[in-house]
Amino acid sequence: xxxxxxxxxxxxxxxxxxxxSRDHKVIGLQYFFLSLAAALVGVALSALMRFHLVWPxxxxxxxxxxxxxxxxxxxxxxxxxxxFFVLTTAPQGAFGNYCLPLxxxxxxMAFPRLNMLSFWFTVLAFLVLLSAFVVxxxxxxSGWTHYPPLSAVAxxxxxxxxxxxxxIASIGLFCFASVLGSINFIVTVLDRRAPGMTMMRLPLTVxxxxxxxxxxxxxFTVLHAAIVLLFMDRHAGTSFFIPEGVVVNGSVLQHSxxxxxxxxxxxxxFGHPEVYIAILPGMGLTSHLLSTFxxxxxxxxxxxxYAMMAIGALGFMVWGHHMFVSGMNPFAAFAxxxxxxxxxxxxxIKTFNWLGTLWRGSIRLTVPMMFAIGFVSVFVTGGLSGxxxxxxxxxxxxxxxxxxxxxxxxxxGVAAVIAIFAATYFWFxxxxxxxxxxxxGYAHFWFTFVGAYAVFLPMHFLGMAGHPRRYSQLTExxxxxPLLPLQRFxxxxxxxxxxxxxxxLFNLFWSIWRGRTAEPNxxxxxxxxxxxxxxxxxxxxxxxxxxxGAKAEFLMQQEE
Amino acid sequence: xxxxxxxxxxxxxxxxxxxxxxxxxxxGGDGSGDSGDASPDYYQNLRRYRLFVFLVFIGVFIFFTALxxxxxxxxxxxxxxxxxxxFVRDWQPLTLPSILWMNTLLLALSSCALEFARRNLVxxxxxxxxxxxxxxxxxxxxxxxxxxxxxxxxxGFLAGQxxxxxxxxxxxxxxxxxxxxxxxxxLTASHAAHLIGGMLALIYAAGLSIFSTKLEREVVVVDVTxxxxxxxxxxxxxxxxxxxxxx
Numbered sequence: 001x002x003x004x005x006x007x008x009x010x011x012x013x014x015x016x017x018x019x020x021s022r023d024h025k026v027i028g029l030q031y032f033f034l035s036l037a038a039a040l041v042g043v044a045l046s047a048l049m050r051f052h053l054v055w056p057x058x059x060x061x062x063x064x065x066x067x068x069x070x071x072x073x074x075x076x077x078x079x080x081x082x083x084f085f086v087l088t089t090a091p092q093g094a095f096g097n098y099c100l101p102l103x104x105x106x107x108x109m110a111f112p113r114l115n116m117l118s119f120w121f122t123v124l125a126f127l128v129l130l131s132a133f134v135v136x137x138x139x140x141x142s143g144w145t146h147y148p149p150l151s152a153v154a155x156x157x158x159x160x161x162x163x164x165x166x167x168i169a170s171i172g173l174f175c176f177a178s179v180l181g182s183i184n185f186i187v188t189v190l191d192r193r194a195p196g197m198t199m200m201r202l203p204l205t206v207x208x209x210x211x212x213x214x215x216x217x218x219x220f221t222v223l224h225a226a227i228v229l230l231f232m233d234r235h236a237g238t239s240f241f242i243p244e245g246v247v248v249n250g251s252v253l254q255h256s257x258x259x260x261x262x263x264x265x266x267x268x269x270f271g272h273p274e275v276y277i278a279i280l281p282g283m284g285l286t287s288h289l290l291s292t293f294x295x296x297x298x299x300x301x302x303x304x305x306y307a308m309m310a311i312g313a314l315g316f317m318v319w320g321h322h323m324f325v326s327g328m329n330p331f332a333a334f335a336x337x338x339x340x341x342x343x344x345x346x347x348x349i350k351t352f353n354w355l356g357t358l359w360r361g362s363i364r365l366t367v368p369m370m371f372a373i374g375f376v377s378v379f380v381t382g383g384l385s386g387x388x389x390x391x392x393x394x395x396x397x398x399x400x401x402x403x404x405x406x407x408x409x410x411x412x413g414v415a416a417v418i419a420i421f422a423a424t425y426f427w428f429x430x431x432x433x434x435x436x437x438x439x440x441g442y443a444h445f446w447f448t449f450v451g452a453y454a455v456f457l458p459m460h461f462l463g464m465a466g467h468p469r470r471y472s473q474l475t476e477x478x479x480x481x482p483l484l485p486l487q488r489f490x491x492x493x494x495x496x497x498x499x500x501x502x503x504x505l506f507n508l509f510w511s512i513w514r515g516r517t518a519e520p521n522x523x524x525x526x527x528x529x530x531x532x533x534x535x536x537x538x539x540x541x542x543x544x545x546x547x548x549g550a551k552a553e554f555l556m557q558q559e560e
Numbered sequence: 561x562x563x564x565x566x567x568x569x570x571x572x573x574x575x576x577x578x579x580x581x582x583x584x585x586x587x588g589g590d591g592s593g594d595s596g597d598a599s600p601d602y603y604q605n606l607r608r609y610r611l612f613v614f615l616v617f618i619g620v621f622i623f624f625t626a627l628x629x630x631x632x633x634x635x636x637x638x639x640x641x642x643x644x645x646x647f648v649r650d651w652q653p654l655t656l657p658s659i660l661w662m663n664t665l666l667l668a669l670s671s672c673a674l675e676f677a678r679r680n681l682v683x684x685x686x687x688x689x690x691x692x693x694x695x696x697x698x699x700x701x702x703x704x705x706x707x708x709x710x711x712x713x714x715x716g717f718l719a720g721q722x723x724x725x726x727x728x729x730x731x732x733x734x735x736x737x738x739x740x741x742x743x744x745x746x747l748t749a750s751h752a753a754h755l756i757g758g759m760l761a762l763i764y765a766a767g768l769s770i771f772s773t774k775l776e777r778e779v780v781v782v783d784v785t786x787x788x789x790x791x792x793x794x795x796x797x798x799x800x801x802x803x804x805x806x807x
Contacts, residue, residue: 110608183615191608221619225626237736244639257650259637
């Protein structure tokens with residue numbers, strides 16, 4: 001094969017060729033900006049919700065006063081956008097696509113055209129989802145988990161007609177795109193590694209993307225099956241999820257014998273692995289960054305790999321802990337409870353090894369390193385409320401309160417977003433050839449880190465005081481009156497934290513064109529994406545910093 | 561196992577480029593299999609696409625496993641009669657149309673036909689280097705007729721499935737009639753949708769067989785399509801057994 005045929009593959013000239021590119025780097029950036037757009041919408045929705053919670057009667061520009069059903073649709077769309085189009089898309093689709101082939105020394109993903117197809121299906125899914133805002137009835141109101149019968153009956157509320165159908169269509173497309181994408185990732189890792197790049201020489205980022213891809217393949221297909229059945233209940237008159245005698249708007253439905261619990265089982269069989277789909281890439285990245293900036297090998301590389309595998313595998317056995325109050329058999333709840341607490345073991349191994357990596361390291365507190373350390377902090381804080389919620393007895397009280405909101409936002413939302421920021425600052429020199437401004441980066445870090453704690457830590461107290469979640473207006477409720485100042489504080493903290501993200505956006509776009517030009521290997525990292533075109537095969541593992549007797553402070557993976 | 565690249569496959573060291581092309585790359589072959597020149601890495605492509613189709617099996621299998629588990633759960637569901645307080649299961653066993661046996665036979669035969677095509681093509685590649693040797697007779701390439709036969713039999717299967725639907729509808733059994741019929745329609749339709757994907761791949765393979773001179777590419781397409789097709793056959797047998805014995 002000639003060189004010319006190799007260099008132009010995937011980057012067909014012309015505008016269309018650039019837009020519908022098969023180049024993994026272009027697709028990675030496309031995913032990045034798609035998830036950035038989704039994050040902006042999702043954050044705007046959360047700001048509206050926080051605003052409404054403490055000033056329910058305030059009239060907003062363009063919006064008027066938010067009605068209860070509008071609040072529920074904001075809640076649903078915020079969850080859907082953030083979980084699918086930010087937390088699933090950015091860590092895996094954006095950075096995985098951009099960096100995985102580079103880090104394993106592959107020219108491309110295994111199937112570049114399929115990769116392009118995955119991305120454009122995701123875009124289509126995003127547009128279909130957003131269109132739910134503008135159809136009659138508006139966006140769906142049954143929450144991102146869409147429990148039936150509310151989600152299965154079009155007349156159950158505004159947004160449950162066309163809006164809900166669009167949600168199903170969007171997630172169907174998203175599932176398809178994710179499954180194609182995950183197959184591409186798995187084949188790429190198994191089949192396209194450079195000579196000498198054994199599995200145990202893979203950077204932990206690659207391991208994380210690989211395991212995440214396996215989880216996606218197994219989880220999204222189940223969600224797909226579930227939404228097919230839900231669609232049939234809505235449009236073909238079947239009764240999979242709708243029980244006998246449901247009364248909606250004064251009339252009895254004709255359905256009979258279905259089980260809302262069946263939906264919950266199918267949904268959470270997807271939903272719990274989805275948590276790990278969001279967070280595993282962040283774990284891999286954190287290990288990678290802590291080692292690089294502590295100038296030490298990862299403490300317990302193999303243990304890290306096996307811990308990620310264990311988390312991935314256990315993730316498929318614990319879905320029932322989302323259903324403790326659903327009326328499920330208490331013996332099943334006991335099993336799910338024990339298995340859930342078992343996940344604490346590999347999680348603790350990872351945390352211990354992160355600290356072990358930092359221990360007596362020559363720590364360089366760069367902006368990505370700050371975010372990586374922030375990840376460990378948030379992961380521990382959010383993780384510690386996990387074993388509490390894993391107790392069926394405690395969960396019965398806490399399940400529908402802000403305690404759960406605090407838990408999953410810290411462990412999944414904030415931790416994953418902090419990892420996305422770390423990845424952005426770390427790989428920006430690779431992606432755009434320039435540095436992001438580090439003064440603005442530090443400012444952004446402190447706004448985000450302190451802000452996230454200020455928002456979500458007090459929510460634990462709201463939850464323990466029994467403040468229920470998902471309600472649009474509780475300011476008049478007597479026993480919640482003393483909590484109103486805390487709610488106001490959270491809203492102010494949220495608005496300040498959101499304002500802090502403007503620093504990031506400015507820094508991002510300013511640095512793309514005006515940032516300081518980056519050196520080829522600005523962080524003195526060892527992995528292949530920073531190497532400068534040596535042809536030699538991979539000689540060693542990815543984290544050889546300050547190896548006793550070595551000729552240099554760090555050894556690139558390909559160096560002789 | 562990673563394949564060591566030949567020297568001409570290795571990119572020459574290029575100047576530093578932050579766009580990423582300065583990174584050395586290994587692993588030959590064209591990812592999308594459509595760069596226009598026949599890949600010298602026939603076995604590598606074959607392995608990569610087989611891996612792809614194997615992962616597709618897993619995805620499709622999980623999809624049908626989710627439907628099957630819903631099937632098993634739903635079969636035991638019902639409601640509590642508010643007058644007597646008794647639990648009433650509402651699942652009514654469905655008598656499967658007998659034409660399904662015929663359809664199963666058609667699908668099995670189509671798998672055999674496709675296997676003839678695949679084996680013929682694989683032999684073509686294997687003997688290709690020896691053809692130039694005087695006295696070595698080349699086996700005739702006859703993949704196209706077998707592919708066409710597979711398509712016809714596959715089409716026959718789909719038509720048969722449609723007839724089974726028609727029989728049920730004529731008997732007044734519709735998708736919403738009972739959970740058993742709901743699952744019958746959904747399982748058969750989902751399987752048919754996946755089979756149609758295989759038929760599109762077959763049509764592509766047949767097109768390559770007739771119009772393309774690139775034997776290796778045709779072999780890869782036919783090979784992975786036939787694995788997928790056999791999997792569809794096994795999947796159908798699984799669905800058929802589930803619906804036959806778990807009523």
